[in-house]
Amino acid sequence: MSKVILFQGDSITDSQRDRKCDGLCYGLGNGYALLAASRLLADHPNDGLQFFNHGISGNRVVDLYARWKQDTINVKPDILSILIGVNDTWHEAQFQNGVELDRFEAIYRMLVEWTLKALTKCKLLLMEPFALPFGQPMTWEAKFRAEIPRRGKIVKAIAKDFNVTFLPLQKKIDAAVKAVNGNYSHLLMDGVHPACAGHQLIADEWIKATKEFF
16 A cells, blocks of 8 residues: 655755655655655555655744645645754744744644644654754854753653654764764764765664654
């Protein structure tokens, strides 16, 4: 039986996807969504898997909520992954237009509840937001160090409360950085956006976390 898989989030998910090629290879961008989809399509060539990437660069959780009906519910995914949270801090630091922790949690919970009620058979994967203290985050290091882990804990708690899958990423990325003695340019380009190896790491973890979904 065919499955529809949808990736949702911000620029980390968007990864320069072609909006005109929704549901096709170029529509998956050049990041973890493409890598995960490519692996699964190769491993399950006869399962009728359909992959969509609806991540939008710059999105905060409130932006997801505003477009959730059209870009998620109407797609009717069987599997949905969400990666959001960095811009909720970043935009406050840079533009004074972020999303406070309590409001971030409230709206994120609304998204999950809405999805599970509308799509009763949908499998959800909530991905932990992450950051490293260099590049852009270094400019606001104290805020990033304080808030990103707290947003990650919020996402983990939401996953637990709704009995959906949580994908931890921060410790995996930290371990990868440590393993290369600080030469992390191939992992994250600016402390937030993954480079090639960073996207591959996320894709590998995504596949592991969703193994039972396929």
